Amino acid sequence: MSTVVExxxxxxxLQSVKHIILVLSGKGGVGKSSVSTQLALNLYSSSxxxxxxxxxxxxxGPSIPRMFGVDGPxxxxxxxxxxxxPVYADAESGEQRLAVMSVGFLLKKKGDSVVWRGPKKNAxxxxxLSDVRWxxxxxxxxxTPPGTSDEHLSLMEHMAGVRSRVSxxxxxxxxxxxxxxxxxxLSFTRVVELPVLGLIENMSGYVCPxxxxxxxxxxxxxxxxxxxxxxxxxxxxxxxxxxxxxxxDSGGKGSNEEAREEFSLLSKYRKTATAMxxxxxxxxxxxxxxx
Amino acid sequence: xxxxxxxxxxxxxxxxxxxxxxxxxGTDSDLAGKTDACAGCANQDICASGATKLPDPSLPLIRExxSNVKRKILVLSGKGGVGKSTFTAQLGWAFAVDEDIQTGIMDVDICGPxxxxxxxxxxxxxxxxxxxWSPVYVQDNLGVMSVGFMLPTSKDAVMWRGPKKNGxxxxxxxxxxxxxxxxxxxxTPPGTSDEHLSIVQYLKESGIDGAVLITTPQEVALQDVRRExxxxxxxxxxxxxxxxxxxxxxxxxxxxxxxxxxxxTGGGRRLAEETGIEFLGAVPLDPRIGKSADYGVSFLDExxxxxxxxxxxxxxxxxxxILGD
Numbered sequence: 001m002s003t004v005v006e007x008x009x010x011x012x013x014l015q016s017v018k019h020i021i022l023v024l025s026g027k028g029g030v031g032k033s034s035v036s037t038q039l040a041l042n043l044y045s046s047s048x049x050x051x052x053x054x055x056x057x058x059x060x061g062p063s064i065p066r067m068f069g070v071d072g073p074x075x076x077x078x079x080x081x082x083x084x085x086p087v088y089a090d091a092e093s094g095e096q097r098l099a100v101m102s103v104g105f106l107l108k109k110k111g112d113s114v115v116w117r118g119p120k121k122n123a124x125x126x127x128x129l130s131d132v133r134w135x136x137x138x139x140x141x142x143x144t145p146p147g148t149s150d151e152h153l154s155l156m157e158h159m160a161g162v163r164s165r166v167s168x169x170x171x172x173x174x175x176x177x178x179x180x181x182x183x184x185x186l187s188f189t190r191v192v193e194l195p196v197l198g199l200i201e202n203m204s205g206y207v208c209p210x211x212x213x214x215x216x217x218x219x220x221x222x223x224x225x226x227x228x229x230x231x232x233x234x235x236x237x238x239x240x241x242x243x244x245x246x247x248x249d250s251g252g253k254g255s256n257e258e259a260r261e262e263f264s265l266l267s268k269y270r271k272t273a274t275a276m277x278x279x280x281x282x283x284x285x286x287x288x289x290x291x
Numbered sequence: 292x293x294x295x296x297x298x299x300x301x302x303x304x305x306x307x308x309x310x311x312x313x314x315x316x317g318t319d320s321d322l323a324g325k326t327d328a329c330a331g332c333a334n335q336d337i338c339a340s341g342a343t344k345l346p347d348p349s350l351p352l353i354r355e356x357x358s359n360v361k362r363k364i365l366v367l368s369g370k371g372g373v374g375k376s377t378f379t380a381q382l383g384w385a386f387a388v389d390e391d392i393q394t395g396i397m398d399v400d401i402c403g404p405x406x407x408x409x410x411x412x413x414x415x416x417x418x419x420x421x422x423x424w425s426p427v428y429v430q431d432n433l434g435v436m437s438v439g440f441m442l443p444t445s446k447d448a449v450m451w452r453g454p455k456k457n458g459x460x461x462x463x464x465x466x467x468x469x470x471x472x473x474x475x476x477x478x479t480p481p482g483t484s485d486e487h488l489s490i491v492q493y494l495k496e497s498g499i500d501g502a503v504l505i506t507t508p509q510e511v512a513l514q515d516v517r518r519e520x521x522x523x524x525x526x527x528x529x530x531x532x533x534x535x536x537x538x539x540x541x542x543x544x545x546x547x548x549x550x551x552x553x554x555x556t557g558g559g560r561r562l563a564e565e566t567g568i569e570f571l572g573a574v575p576l577d578p579r580i581g582k583s584a585d586y587g588v589s590f591l592d593e594x595x596x597x598x599x600x601x602x603x604x605x606x607x608x609x610x611x612x613i614l615g616d
Contacts, residue, residue, distance in 0.1 A: 026402070026403050026448075027371060027372055027403055027405070028370065028371010028372045028373075028403070028480075028481040029370055029371040029372015029373055029481075029507075029512075030371075030372055033511070058482075059484075060369070060481075060482035060483045060484050060518070061369050061370055061371075061481060061482050061483075061515040061518065063370075063511045063514065063515070066510065066511050066514060067511065071514075110514060110517065111517035111518060111520070111521050112518065112521055113369075113483045113518035113519065113521040113522040113525065114483065114518070115483045115484070115487070115488065115522055115525065115526075116484060117311075117453050117484065117485050117488060118452050118453030118454070118484075118485055119310065119311055119312065119313060119315075119453075120313060121484070123313045145371075145481070145482060146371040146372075146402070146403060146480070146481055147400075147401075147402030147403055147480065148402050148448045148449065148450045149401075149402050149450070149451060149452065149453075149456070150452045150453055150484075150485070152450070153450060153452060173372075175581045175582075175584070175585050176408060176584075176585035177376075177405045177408050177409065177581075177584055177585060178372075180405070180408060180445050181403040181405070183445065183446045184402070184403065184445075184446065184447065184448040184449070185448065186446075187446055187447060187448040188448040188450055191448065191450065206540065206551060208542035208544065208545060208547065208549060209549050210542060210545050210547040210549065211542060211544050211545035211547070213542055213543070213544035213545065215540075215542060215543060215544075215578055216578060217540065217551070217576060217578050217581065218578070218581050219578075219581060219582065219585065240551055242549070242550065242551055242552075242553065245509060245551065245552055245553060246553055246555065248511070249509045249510045249511055249553065249555050250510070250555060
C-alpha cells in the first residue's frame, strides 16, 4: 500500500485479515444476518483451510449467536493476554476456522436489553475491532444493524487504516419500501467511498409446500432492476426458504445423524435448497474481491 | 465482560447526553462534571456549574404541545422488518375511519423512513408556519410527520449520529403543529437505542399511554422482543400487548396455510404468556399487504374480505378497549 497507514490498535489487529466484507441493508428484517451467516458458511467451505470470522455489530439486536447455534450460557467470550477469544462455531468438529463475535456473548441473560446511545456503541465497536483475537483470517464478515447511523459511521472511521481491504454487500427484499432504503444504503457507500461487491435480493418468491405454486410474498425482481439501473453487480435472488428459516432459527441444533466430519449447522445448511443458490453468489463475491 | 467495563455506579441512561464520554456519570449525578471521565468532555463546564440538574428547556414546550394529545401510543419491535410501519399505518387508517377522531402519525425512523411511502405521500413536503411545522395530511383527520418529507430525494441517505437524531425527534415533539389530537402514534426504528431513549425522555412529563410490540413467529425475532420488553420495563413504559405478524401464509392457489417463519419456540403467544403481557392477536401473511404498502393505499379498505383485515381490526378494537376508549 502506498498510502500512509495510520497505526491504531484497530489497524494493527486487522493486519492479519485479508478481506473485510460488510453486509449492509437500509431496511431491517430483510435478512442481513441470515445472508451474513450463509456467506460465512460458504466462504468457510470454499476451501478446506479457509479461516473466516464473523462480527455482529448489531448491538441492540444481535441475532448471529442464535443463527450459529452458539447462544446459551455455555458460550462466552474469554479474555486472554492477546485479546478477547471469539467463540468458534465449528468447535464440535474439532476445528477453529469459524470465529464468531457478538455482543450477545457478553449479556448475562438472553432477554437483557442493551440500551446504549451512540458513544457507548462506538466504544464497543472499537473494542470489537481492536481487541478480538481473530488470528489469521481470510475473510471477516461484518453483520450490521439496519440504517446508516452510528454503527456504520463508527465502523468506517475505525477501519480507516485498512480501507483498501474493506468492501460491502447490500441485501434487499423486492418490495418498493425496502428498495428505497437500499438506495439510501447505496448512497451511503458512495459517500464514504466503500466499494460494493454486489446486491442480493432476498425473500423473492415463496414456494407453497403443498401445491408448488410460487407466490411473490414481497413482490419480485425489484433488486435486479435496481442493480441494473445503478450499475451494480447483481449477485442473485434467494427465495423464501422455510427449511433455511428452520435451520438458522435453531442454529442447526437437534439430531445430527451425519458423521461428525463437519459441524451440524453446516451439514444441515448444505441440505437446504438455498445453499445451492448461495454457492453461486459466494463465487461472485470471491471474484469481486479479486484476492 | 460488560460488567468489567462499566463504571461502578451505573448512571441513569436517560440522563447521559448523546455526546458524552463512555463513562459519563449522568448529568443529574452529584459527580457530574467532576469524575475522571468528565475530563475533556465538551459538557464538563456545564455539568460542573450545576445547570444540568435543572430540567431540559425544551421539555415545557413539548409538554405544552403534547397537552393537546389525548393518547400517545408507541409501536416498537426489537427486530427490523417485522411490520412496525405497516401496523402503524393500519392503526392510523382504522382510527381515522371515524371522522370525529383526529389522528397523528410520527415516524421517528430517521435512517429508513417508510411511513410516507406506505401512506402514498412520499413526494409531499413539510410546510412551516408561525405555529410550527404542518404535518402532511393523508385525509382531513390523519396527519403524518416524517423525516422522509425533508429530504431532497428519496435516494439521499441520512447519515446521522445519535445527537442529531435526538435533535430532530425533539423538534418533532415540540415544533409540529398537530392541533388537537385524539391519538398520536409513534413509529420507531428497530432496536433500543438513541431514538427510543429520546422519546421516553421527551415524553416523560406528558406520559406515554402504552406501547404495542410487534414480532414475527420465529425465535430470532422473539429474542429481540424479549430485549424490547426488558427495555420497556427498565424505562417504565406500559406494554399494551404483543402482535404476531407474518403468522402463516395462505397459498392463493390451493388455500393451504403454511408457516413461512415457523414458531419453533411457541411464537408470540407463548412469549406473551411467559412474560405476562397480553397477546393481541396474529396477523397472517398476505402478499397484498406488502403490495398495498408499496402503492400507498389502505389495505383495510382495499381488501376488506382478507383474513388479515379481520385480524387487524380485531387487534385494533382490543387496543381501544385496553386504552379504555
